[in-house]
Amino acid sequence: MKSTGGASEFTVRSNEIDYRGQATMPALVSYMQEAAWSNTQELGMSMYDLLERGLTWVLQRMRIEMFRYPTHNEAITVETWASGRERVFMYRDFRIYTSDRELLGQATSVWLVMDVVKRQLVSVPDFISAMEVVPGREPLPFAKGKLPQLQEPQQEQQMPVRWHDIDLNRHVTNTRYLQWALDTLPLELLEQKQLQKLDIIFKAESILGDTVSSAVAPGNENENLYLHRLTSQESGKELVQAITEWRTLENQQV
Structure with a gap:
């Protein structure tokens, strides 16, 4: 099975803005995580799918660059896709767009799998590692170092x-x-x-x-x-x- 990307739409709410009327960074990270959840659910490897096996996803690293922050009531689309895999590391990229395709920001992230009982990191399970990662576009530089x-x-x-x-x-x-x-x-x-x-x-x-x-x-x-x-x-x-x-x-x- 090949991985496919996903897109999720959000509208910036009043409780997610700062005094300038712009979305906060924690709110934007929440949008990206929601988009990732939706995409992994479509692929059959969401957090719920892992929890059924006593496992869960853990965010290990995130590198973000913002060009412009969306404002209150602005509609945005977060596109995300699996961008690569190295040993136990799963990479996922994000891009945030306005309704007219202005690129607001982009991010790359690193994910690991954890045993929820032992609270220890484990190898990526076979049903995930068997999936072919097909980014569909040039991946952002992996967050390393x-x-x-x-x-x-x-x-x-x-x-x-x-x-x-x-x-x-x-x-x-x-x-x-x-x-x-x-x-x-x-x-x-x-x-x-x-x-x-x-x-x-x-x-x-x-x-x-x-x-x-x-x-x-x-x-x-x-x-x-x-x-x-x-x-x-x-x-x-x-x-x-x-x-x-x-x-x-x-x-x-x-």
Whole structure:
């Protein structure tokens, strides 16, 4: 069987926008995950299909670039497709379009399979690995390599894990991690600049009752780059590592 891509339509809702009236990055990531879910369901390898086998999909990494953010009530289409496979890694790409095919943003992602009982990563099951990956278009560069380490945090916040932070896999949902990372940034940065690029790696899970420490600092001498690190206060494990790149709002639609 060959993989095929899918397309899902969304309308930006009022609870998904910032003070500029534009969709937030966590909202956009949620759209992409919903589109991925729909596409994998069509292919017979959705999270529900895996859960029947005691397995589940886990997002390991996502690299996003936004050219323009959609605004409140704007209709968008998220196209997604399996773009490649390497050992235990499954790659999936996304592109976000307006109704007149303006490309708003694009992303590539890396997915793994986890045993829901043992909470351990496992090999991709045969019914998925047997599927021929046919991207249908040029894949985006795979998200690989290490990110620079955050050495000395400039700002830090503690986030208790509560009931509504937990997803179907019974751990903190990745969009909540992203939100916590961005919320720790300086207020003046959030007010004066806009997130252009994001590279985020999800390294470990946290569960109900944990406390997550979110730290951030500028990256090297580039005033538009910030390094992020989320860790578990209970276990000391590094949960998330990310780098964000920002642009000024001059000449941007707001």
